[in-house]
Amino acid sequence: MLKEIKITNLALIEELHVSFDSNLIVFTGETGTGKSIILQAIDLLSGKRASAAWIREGEEHARVDAVFEIHQRPEILEALRDMGVDTDTDGELLLSRVLSKNGKNRYYLNGGLSTAKGAELISEYLLSVASQHDHQLLLLPRHHLDFIDLAGDLWGARDTFGIVFRQWQELKKKYDELRGTEKAKEQRRDYLSFQLREIRDAKIRHDEDIDLEIEKKRLKGSDELRRRGGQCYALLSDTAGEALSAARKELECMAVIDDGLQKLAGMVAEQSYVVEESIAELKNYLEEIPNDLEMLETVTARIDLLQKLKRKYGASLPEVLNYADGIEKELTDLESMEALIKETKERYDEVSSLLSQKAAELSVKRRQVGEELALAIKKELKSLCFDHAEFQVFFPECETEDFSQMSKLGWDRPEFLFSANPGEPPKPLVKIASGGELSRLTLAMKCILARKDMVETVIFDEVDAGIGGKAAEAVSEKIRELAAHHQVICISHLPQIASGAQEHFLVDKNVCNGRTKTIIGKLSGHERVAELARMLDGKTVSDQSLAFAAELIERNSGKISVHED
Numbered sequence: 001m002l003k004e005i006k007i008t009n010l011a012l013i014e015e016l017h018v019s020f021d022s023n024l025i026v027f028t029g030e031t032g033t034g035k036s037i038i039l040q041a042i043d044l045l046s047g048k049r050a051s052a053a054w055i056r057e058g059e060e061h062a063r064v065d066a067v068f069e070i071h072q073r074p075e076i077l078e079a080l081r082d083m084g085v086d087t088d089t090d091g092e093l094l095l096s097r098v099l100s101k102n103g104k105n106r107y108y109l110n111g112g113l114s115t116a117k118g119a120e121l122i123s124e125y126l127l128s129v130a131s132q133h134d135h136q137l138l139l140l141p142r143h144h145l146d147f148i149d150l151a152g153d154l155w156g157a158r159d160t161f162g163i164v165f166r167q168w169q170e171l172k173k174k175y176d177e178l179r180g181t182e183k184a185k186e187q188r189r190d191y192l193s194f195q196l197r198e199i200r201d202a203k204i205r206h207d208e209d210i211d212l213e214i215e216k217k218r219l220k221g222s223d224e225l226r227r228r229g230g231q232c233y234a235l236l237s238d239t240a241g242e243a244l245s246a247a248r249k250e251l252e253c254m255a256v257i258d259d260g261l262q263k264l265a266g267m268v269a270e271q272s273y274v275v276e277e278s279i280a281e282l283k284n285y286l287e288e289i290p291n292d293l294e295m296l297e298t299v300t301a302r303i304d305l306l307q308k309l310k311r312k313y314g315a316s317l318p319e320v321l322n323y324a325d326g327i328e329k330e331l332t333d334l335e336s337m338e339a340l341i342k343e344t345k346e347r348y349d350e351v352s353s354l355l356s357q358k359a360a361e362l363s364v365k366r367r368q369v370g371e372e373l374a375l376a377i378k379k380e381l382k383s384l385c386f387d388h389a390e391f392q393v394f395f396p397e398c399e400t401e402d403f404s405q406m407s408k409l410g411w412d413r414p415e416f417l418f419s420a421n422p423g424e425p426p427k428p429l430v431k432i433a434s435g436g437e438l439s440r441l442t443l444a445m446k447c448i449l450a451r452k453d454m455v456e457t458v459i460f461d462e463v464d465a466g467i468g469g470k471a472a473e474a475v476s477e478k479i480r481e482l483a484a485h486h487q488v489i490c491i492s493h494l495p496q497i498a499s500g501a502q503e504h505f506l507v508d509k510n511v512c513n514g515r516t517k518t519i520i521g522k523l524s525g526h527e528r529v530a531e532l533a534r535m536l537d538g539k540t541v542s543d544q545s546l547a548f549a550a551e552l553i554e555r556n557s558g559k560i561s562v563h564e565d
Contacts (some may be wrong), residue, residue: 029507034518047120152369
């Protein structure tokens with residue numbers, strides 16, 4: 001149960017620290033004093049989305065800390081240990097959240113950093129909030145299935161079904177794609193075969209296009225190569241060659257006379273032989289220079305073919321060859337398409353059958369829960385002054401073989417039907433329920449779910465909206481009944497509810513140094529009487545209203561007998 005809450009710099013609250021020691025706690029106060037900020041703070045602890053605009057003007061951070069007693073909750077202790085949270089804290093849990101102007105949020109469990117998901121998981125064991133938002137959820141049929149699955153403890157089965165549904169979706173997508181490919185298989189096969197032949201018939205070599213460009217350039221310049229090569233040959237053979245040869249012979253003769261010329265004679269001889277070899281090599285080159293226009297046309301045509309292939313299949317010849325390899329693989333896959341389709345179809349049919357079975361099983365359980373829930377809500381409503389109310393959970397019939405109507409939640413699309421008046425058939429809530437009726441329906445639903453989820457603390461935010469008189473007294477009794485099993489915190493405008501509080505807090509606001517801030521004070525004795533009288537009569541409080549307020553407190557105090565588990 002919630003033992004303490006401390007709120008700092010949140011909206012109108014500068015600093016607030018409240019301790020709780022009982023099962024039924026009520027917050028009252030004029031509209032606009034900041035009662036909803038308390039609920040907002042508690043919502044922050046459970047991982048709800050927050051805005052930096054909620055931080056008190058002029059401050060950089062807002063913080064909410066709450067201490068819960070959990071020594072008799074082994075499931076919470078186990079969850080905390082699984083998350084690596086220190087549990088050696090004398091059976092208490094400190095849950096904290098810090099908001100920053102920069103948009104960053106921090107969560108803490110027993111002083112250690114946590115994630116939003118971790119805080120949300122733990123808060124599910126601790127808190128259950130019934131607010132005006134819950135009233136609106138009751139009006140939306142798409143949320144009715146959530147209520148049923150919560151009431152029937154079917155959330156685990158629902159998640160398991162969701163896993164099978166996703167498997168079915170993936171197989172269906174794969175099967176549909178394969179069937180689509182099968183229809184175009186022959187056309188695709190012909191197209192790929194044509195591409196493969198076009199590439200393979202070209203007998204491409206890696207970097208062949210580079211060699212061909214060099215050859216093309218040589219063929220186009222063959223006349224000039226021949227002319228200039230001939231001139232070089234003439235100069236080397238007629239002039240340089242003969243001169244070097246003659247000089248070599250003279251030096252050889254001189255070296256016979258003077259040994260000191262041996263080295264020079266050898267060097268000139270070596271150059272002479274080099275020139276002779278160069279002349280011979282140049283002669284061979286000149287003889288091999290092509291002079292074939294057909295060859296130039298052939299090379300040019302080959303280059304054009306390779307360029308065409310590169311434009312169609314890749315930026316380079318290696319890429320074209322890789323593309324051809326990919327085609328061969330795809331053609332091989334097409335050959336095995338029938339076997340793959342058959343295998344996928346068998347698996348798809350198997351999962352479809354399992355999905356249908358799981359959906360049917362879940363649907364049967366939901367319909368059973370729907371009947372039990374309807375009876376339980378009618379019983380709760382009767383205790384809330386709906387003596388002749390009718391409540392039904394309507395499940396539209398659906399074609400259970402039509403998977404197009406299936407969702408990750410199954411086939412079921414239940415809707416809550418309600419009638420407050422005898423003789424009137426139940427109709428959808430959105431069409432007939434008033435604000436007061438919705439308040440009591442929310443309370444009835446929350447009472448049922450609170451027993452199911454076994455959270456310690458149940459919070460009601462103005463669940464009394466739109467009701468009064470006998471209905472208000474009935475709601476007050478129901479809340480006191482719930483407080484026998486749970487800690488109940490109410491934000492209320494009803495004196496009937498406030499009169500039964502074990503702890504009564506007044507929410508007010510004042511102006512200090514030009515700043516408005518929310519303050520909270522715990523009431524007792526004549527303070528409670530005065531506050532209830534204000535709730536009854538407004539600003540003009542009479543002796544009669546004071547007397548009636550005192551009577552209400554006397555009548556409703558001490559009616560809670562806390563049940564020990």
